[in-house]
Amino acid sequence: MASAASVTSLADEVNCPICQGTLREPVTIDCGHNFCRGCLTRYCEIPGPDPEEALTCPLCKEPFRPGSFRPNWQLASVVENIERLKLVSTLGSDEEDVCQEHGEKIYFFCEDDETQLCVVCREAWEHRAHTVRFLEDAAGPYREQIQKCLECLRKEREEIQRIQSRENERIQVLLCQVATKRQKVIFEFAHLSQFLEEQQSVLLAQLEKLDGDILKQQDDFDVLVSEEICRFSSLISELEEKNGRPARGLLTDIRSTLIRCETRKCRKPEAVSPELGQRIRDFPQQAIPLQRKMKMFLEKLCFELDYEPADICLDPQTSHPKLLLSEDQRRAQFSYKWQNSPDNPQRFDRATCVLAHGGFTEGRHTWLVKVDLAHGGSCTVGVVSEDVARKGELRLRPEEGVWALRLAWGFVSALGSFPTRLALGEQPRQVRVSLDYEVGWVTFVNAVSQEPIYTFTASFTQKVFPFFGLWGRGSSFSVSS
Structure with a gap:
């Protein structure tokens, strides 16, 4: 069946140029144009203005x-067919409302x-015992069900x-973490390579x-050996010559000759001195710092990739x-001058402290x-x-929900139930704080020497925040990842 749009397009092609309506009893004049006869x-x-014209x-x-005028019967037939198509197109939307079997309009719905219907x-026998309702009445409950389904969906x-x-946000976070780890690996391996x-x-x-010392001692050894060989060769030649003389010649100064031979001091030179030999044997010890550095590198890399x-x-x-x-809220400095800060429940009013934004309820984090x-x-510093x-x-103690270190000029203390002064190899100026929420570890490490400082063990049950405190004119700190 032709669509409504195509039927309308055909109808426009058979319009009368005079009345603009569909051609009625179309006739054709000498020039070939068609018009309604009427x-x-x-x-x-x-x-017209001139009756003769x-x-x-x-x-x-x-x-x-x-x-x-010449009647155009073929065009009249086309117009009639187009009119029929227009009628069918107009009634097409109502065909669904008509019973296919009886040709009557549908008013009812059999719920069984x-x-x-x-x-x-x-009135048919098979529906007489069924629940039959008007279409709109039957559609009401279904509309309500559809509405509930729509709300749920x-x-x-x-x-x-x-x-x-x-999840998209989480993926982006993970991608950022992977990118950070990639840069960390590149940086650490570049540092290691250097x-x-x-x-x-x-x-x-x-x-x-x-090499140079061995070659020098070899030269000295060769010179000494050559001198000894020459000395012994001279004595040997002298004795051979003396032994080949007649008895009178042999006995001349014989005692002096024998004394010189018997009292000779044979020097036994060493090609490599004991000191040089010890240096060669001790050379593997020079690789111990390298071994220690590699161990620290692997520990640091694993730690930073894990946190x-x-x-x-x-x-x-x-x-x-x-x-x-x-x-940028990444640095704080102590001042005896009070800032004009509005009071609020979150602000510390006696302890000169500050918290970080956010906080943590899971995971491993480091700063x-x-x-x-x-x-x-x-x-x-701490949490x-x-x-x-x-x-x-x-x-400042774990019983009050504080796990922290105090760094002062010349000493570091772990603020446990009783503050404990720590014996460290050097005074840390850069401290890496690491939190393992699930395990309950708060770890402090000297970020420069990688020397462990202290580890608190706790059982976290609520959100924890990075914590910082300052005291003393000019004292300051800055934070980074």
């Missing part, structure tokens, strides 16, 4: 004779058979979209020095008014703290629980 007759009856076609203005179907779709959004090249140069230089670098920013809402925070105590004072006291005195 329209063209009325057109010919309209008097011939009539012209309304379209092309070609003259024609009024009695020259889930079938739409006309009046004749309704929309909620599930929204949930899936939320999951998609969340160190290995330097160590190779040092070891090769030492081997070159040993996620935390993007730490200080939270100004928690900062004590005596702490000056940098614009770097660079401490500057050039003018004295102290700095406290605290979310409910740590913000107002009044803050006791």
Whole structure:
């Protein structure tokens, strides 16, 4: 069946140029154009300005004779078919509402058979005992069910979209973490490569020095041996010559000759001195620092790949008014001048401390703290629980939800139940803090020497935050990943 658009297009092609409607009893004039018979007759009856002037076609203005109309039966048949198609197209939308069996309009719905019925179907024997309702009445409960299904489906779709959004964000985070680890591996191996090249140069230089010392001692040995061989060769020649003389010649100065031979001191030179030999035997000890460095490198690399670098920013809402925070919120400095900071429940009011944004409820995280105590004072670094006291005195110990170190000029203390001063190889100025939430470890390491400083063991049950404290004019710290 032709579509409504195609039928309308065909109908436009058989319109009368005079009335703009569908051609009725189409006739053709001399120029070949077609018009409705009635329209063209009325057109010919309209008097013109000159009664003697011939009539012209309304379209092309070609003259024609009024009695020259020719009925166009073929076109009339086409117009009739187009009209029929238009009617079918108009009624096509109602065909679905008509019973295919009886040709009657459908009014009812049989709920038992889930079938739409006309009046004749309704009276049929097979539907008399069934529940039959009007279409709209029967559709009502189904509309309600559909509405409930739509609500459920929309909620599930929204949930899936939320999951998609969340997982996409998680994927982006993981991609960033992988990129960070990639850069870390590249950086660490580049650093190791430089160190290995330097160590190779040092070891090769030492081997070159040993080569030179061995060759020098070989030259000295060769000279000494040559001198000894010459001395012994001279004595041998003298004795051979003396032994070949007659008795009188042999006995002349014989005692002096024998004494010189018997009292000779034979020097037994060594090609390699004991000191040089010991240096050669001790050379493998020169690789011990390299072995130690490789061990530290692997431990550090595994550690940094295992722990996620935390993007730490200080939270100004928690900062004590005596702490000056940098614009990027990654550095803090102590000042005796109080800042104009509004009071709020999150802010420390007595302890000169500040927390980081965010906090952690899972995972392994690490961050770097660079401490500057050039003018004295102290700095406290670690983690605290979310409910740590913000107002009044803050006791820095695990029982109060604080796991931290205090770095002061000349000493470092672990702030346990009782503060413990730590014996360290060197005073740390860069401390790497690492948190393993599930295991419950808070680990501190000297970021420069990689020397372990201290490890707290805890059982975390709520969110924990990176924690920092300062005291003393000019003391400051900065944080990074």
